[in-house]
Amino acid sequence: MHSLFATFWSGNYSPHGYCLMWQPQLLWTHIVADALIALSYFSIPMALVALVRSRRDLAFGWIFWCFAIFILACGATHVMGIVTLFTPLYGLEAVIKLITAVASVATAVLLWRMLSTLVRLPSHEKLQETNGELAAMVEQRDAALAELKNEVAQRESVEAALLQAQKLEAVGQLTGGIAHDFNNLLQAIAGNLELLARKPDDADRVIRWTSSALDAVERGRQLTGQLLAFSSKQRLDVKSVRLAELVGGMSGLIERAVAPLSRVRIERLDPVWNVQTDALQLELAILNLAFNARDAMPEGGVLTISAERRSGKVAPDLPAGDYVAVTVTDTGTGMPPEVVARAVDPFFSTKGVGKGTGMGLSMAFGVMRQSGGTLLIDSELGQGTKVTLLLPLATLEPRRDTQDDSARDERISLAGATIALVDDDPHVRASLAEMLRAAGAVVEEAGDGAAGVQLVQSRRFGALVVDFAMPELSGSDVADQVAGTDPQLPVILITGFADSNKLDAIASPNVTVLRKPFESHELLRKIRDVARR
Template sequence: MESVFAAFWSGNYSPHGYCLFWQPQLLWTHIIADALIALSYFSIPIALVALVRSRKDLAFGWVFWCFALFILACGGTHVMAIVTLFYPLYGLEAVVKLVTAIVSVTTAILLWPLLPTLVRMPSAEKLKEANGQLAAMVEQRDAALAELKHEVAQRETVEAALLQAQKLEAVGQLTGGIAHDFNNLLQAIAGNLELIARKPDDADRVIRWTSSALDAVERGRQLTGQLLAFSSKQRLDVKSVRLAELIGGMAGLIERAVAPLSRVRIERIDPVWNVQTDALQLELAVLNLAFNARDAMPEGGMLTVSAELRSGKVAPDLPPGDYVALRVEDTGMGMPPEVAARAVEPFFSTKGVGKGTGMGLSMAFGVMRQSGGTLLIESGVGKGTAITLVLPIATLEPRRDVQDDAARDERISLAGKTIALVDDDAHVRASLAEMLRAAGANVEEAADGAAGVALVQTRRFDALVVDFAMPELSGSEVADQVAATNPDLPVILITGFADSNKLDAIASPNVNILRKPFESHELLRKIRDIARR
């Protein structure tokens, strides 16, 4: 037995070509076939390696490396088949086959467990179908986003309309007190004018009566300014606001809101406290709180407005920081807990039909949130209600409009200036013309917009003064037509109009706006500053 195996391992063998009887046809057939197989086996791994290296995202890339080694080893066996035709290197051939066997078995062991996963991989058709479904989902998402944007735009429109209605409701609630105040102002103006007419030669008294009448006009201007601010469509403008000045300036409105049965006490507010908010919206919020307090005190009572500085975590829904708490407290009926919990909900109201929109507290809460603050409610049945408006401290100082009092007494001369004056109100036009002529100006008048445009085309003017609100051809249209033929002519639009959007739409750099009522020195100074040299 040992002799048999010894002969087997002795290595004394003939080349494989001996078995083929060294016939050229057989030898070359084996050589060519094994060479082609080996070359193919060697080229396939190169292609697999190139694929894996260029597609690093390819799933199961290691499988391709295993196949490359397996095929490369198989190619080696075919090379050895050619070698052993001429040289009996069967030991080396055995080693090559052993390596090939190891690589083959390893690849098979790794491949079979992977087979179920490969079977479950989607086909090209399934991938195409999945892509189609994904595209449909994207279209649905885009449609949903477009619908959401449309709904957001509708909500903003509705909110703007509701806020406008709330403003108008506030103006309506003030109507009685406003009418009373205007009658008093008119009485003061009429009485002083009558005294002047009776004794025009009494210079000292005329000056005193004139001053009294002008004071009444100034009070009326402030009152109409507040009403226009409430009723007009204002954009939210959050900025630094002097709280003490704001509350002090609207003290009269707060008193009218609770009159005649209730009283108002406004405690001192530190003038250095500046808050970050929209001034007009805060005024409207406080005014609505005053209306609510009046309704809660049908038999009369006291409304107290105060403020204090708070720091740290002042409310659950606010970050720690420095805040000013503006407190509006009444001595009215108060609210039960279930009503107080819903008080800031839009349209929630315990009042009867026609007695309110239920938007007052909701609007105030919205203004506070947009300002970076919040609204707190303390109330109990029979104990009154305290609404606290928490506003963040402003980091910047508010802009202060400094008016030079000496400018009122400044003598402004318009000598040598030629002014075109257009106003459809004969009384206003006459007073303005007299005012301008008294300053030395030459004045040409027109009673409507079309006549004003024609007037400007007749000669050279240094400035055009035109009323904004006129029938047929408005002041802005007059300015546009004049700019088309005379673009360098300065224009002053005088207006008591409330719609800031229409005024803001006037984009010409040569157009200046002066709001009614104004004093003579304001108009004269503006003409002096802009008139053509």
């Protein structure tokens, strides 16, 4: 065996060119052909390497490396074909051919093993069909998403309508007490005006009677403001709220809610406790709890509102933290366990047809959850009910609206100002015109929106004072039309309108909104601040 390999590597052989009789035509043909084949073989692995480097997302396994070695070995055999034309290195050529054979066999084996997988690869037509099916699925998904969004929007609309109905129901249940309060306010205003008419020259008494009438107007404004806040469409606005001020400010509404048979006791609330919630929705939740307490005390009783700070794990469905627990307790009939278990379910009510929507506790529970808190009910039949509203303790101090008390007594002069006044109510328009003229302004009046537009377009005014709610052309319509001819004209929109969304939609830097009823110094100050001379 050793002698066989020794003979194989001895080199005592003639070069391959000898077999070709060293004819130049044959030699060059072999040289050029083998060189081109070798260069082509060597270029293929280089192209494969470039593919691998540029497509990191593709997975290349052993078949790639076997194929690369096989191609390189094939190229090397053709190089050796050129070498052996002149040098008889047949042993090296044999080794290279052996390597080529091993690489080719391995490549062939791997390729045959992959053949079934390659056969199963989808055709171009199948890919197109699959892409079409995928596109159809995407369209179905998009349609389902659009339908889901529409259903969500409809659900939110229904929830908003239910909440609005609950607010209006609360206002309706207050109707008797509100009518009584307004009649008292009107009586106070009418009585003082009658005294003024009888003795207009008694300066001291005129001041006292006027002050009394204005106090009655202010109480009426606060009352209508609360009612409008309840009845208007509001989005949930969670922010830091002063709990003591909120409960104290609505104490009158709570008393009216349980009147006349029951009474209200509000325990002292720590003024430093600020809670994270929507102020108007919390007021409505407490008011609904008061209505429930009134219905649970048909023979009268006591409604108690208290609050305490709690920390840690205060409820199973709340994370540990700092909370304020607002408790509304009544001495009424109470509820059995099966009623307590369903008390916060929407539309669940034990009051009978026409006596409630069943949304009061559900709405209160929803507000608590959206505020980051929850609602707990503790009740026993015949022993009354305690409802606890758990709200997160606010870390930020609420914003406080400050007003300079000296502004009320400030003497404001509008001398030199020319004002256009548009209001369809002749009594309101007359009183406003007298107020402005008393301050030194020149006033031109119009009784409707169209006349107001013509008035403003006829001459140059320092400011336009226009009522919002007028037939045909509203105050915002007048402001829009006037802006076309005089875009710099300051507009003061006066309104007692309830829909805050429509007022918020008036987006113009030249328009200022003033809500009725207002005192003279408020209107005069706004005109002084914005009017052009």
